[in-house]
Amino acid sequence: MNISKVDGKNTKHKVFVYALSTCVWCKMTKQFLRDSSVAFEYVDVDLCSEEDKEKIRKNIKDLGGSLSYPTTIIDDKKIVMGFRKDLLKEALEL
Amino acid sequence: MTSSTIEQLRGRAEADARTSGCYLIPDKELLQAFLEGLQTNEQRYGYPSCPCRLASGLLEYDRDIMCPCDYRDPDVAEYGSCYCRLYVNKEVFEGKKELPSVPERRPLEKQARAFQAASMPREQGSKAEAAADEASSEKPEDLVKIGPKMWYCKQCGYVVFREDPPYVCPVCKAKREFFAEIKTKVEFSG
Numbered sequence: 390m391n392i393s394k395v396d397g398k399n400t401k402h403k404v405f406v407y408a409l410s411t412c413v414w415c416k417m418t419k420q421f422l423r424d425s426s427v428a429f430e431y432v433d434v435d436l437c438s439e440e441d442k443e444k445i446r447k448n449i450k451d452l453g454g455s456l457s458y459p460t461t462i463i464d465d466k467k468i469v470m471g472f473r474k475d476l477l478k479e480a481l482e483l
Numbered sequence: 484m485t486s487s488t489i490e491q492l493r494g495r496a497e498a499d500a501r502t503s504g505c506y507l508i509p510d511k512e513l514l515q516a517f518l519e520g521l522q523t524n525e526q527r528y529g530y531p532s533c534p535c536r537l538a539s540g541l542l543e544y545d546r547d548i549m550c551p552c553d554y555r556d557p558d559v560a561e562y563g564s565c566y567c568r569l570y571v572n573k574e575v576f577e578g579k580k581e582l583p584s585v586p587e588r589r590p591l592e593k594q595a596r597a598f599q600a601a602s603m604p605r606e607q608g609s610k611a612e613a614a615a616d617e618a619s620s621e622k623p624e625d626l627v628k629i630g631p632k633m634w635y636c637k638q639c640g641y642v643v644f645r646e647d648p649p650y651v652c653p654v655c656k657a658k659r660e661f662f663a664e665i666k667t668k669v670e671f672s673g
Contacts, residue, residue: 410523413568455591456595
């Protein structure tokens with residue numbers, strides 16, 4: 390799986406974003422995290438192999454999320470669906 | 484496959500917004516980003532599926548998320564914009580209301596089905612397409628049962644051949660409840 394890593398000063402939380410390369414709100418989420426200097430990892434699901442997509446689907450479902458993008462997973466447990474600045478700020482204590 | 488230019492996609496979206504009584508997102512940069520997403524999907528799959536949803540790459544399973552998607556009209560009516568927010572209503576367009584956040588209306592079964600279809604080996608994938616084409620043929624066990632049906636609008640007579648009736652009649656704007664299925668019977672003899 391092609392996981393991209395973005396460095397940032399804020400490493401308080403482990404942040405992982407499931408995104409689509411074509412999705413505007415996924416881009417905004419990534420940009421928001423960059424602008425807030427949050428270190429995070431992301432994967433563009435539409436560019437993954439079918440095998441990886443299946444793994445991702447299971448992972449998101451196991452965490453209780455639905456299959457919408459962006460899905461931001463914080464510390465392997467908290468899920469923020471969509472580009473929600475308010476929820477991201479709250480979860481990341483920004 | 485020749486793909487559309489951004490201008491062609493913009494023209495198509497504008498024309499569609501006009502005929503369906505909605506507007507395109509007023510922010511020029513966002514609009515450009517949406518059109519680029521649609522263009523990428525058109526180049527990748529051969530049809531402009533929603534840039535904010537994961538497509539299976541099989542037309543039969545992605546038909547409902549081809550932009551403008553099946554869910555646009557009810558979402559614009561209920562929330563003020565479609566799921567990805569390319570299409571908005573007048574209030575949002577005029578800046579009287581903020582861009583809403585729209586929950587996914589596409590049923591989970593359809594999302595899962597598209598996933599399942601996309602993860603099948605190619606050979607089976609074409610079987611899925613064949614199964615979709617021939618609604619009456621026997622389907623492989625787990626395969627997604629897609630059987631296009633015929634529907635007609637009781638108000639204006641518009642006829643459509645799809646899995647589900649549209650939420651809104653594209654001709655007379657009657658609601659989904661106005662659609663009835665046309666049952667056809669095919670008999671072979673001789």
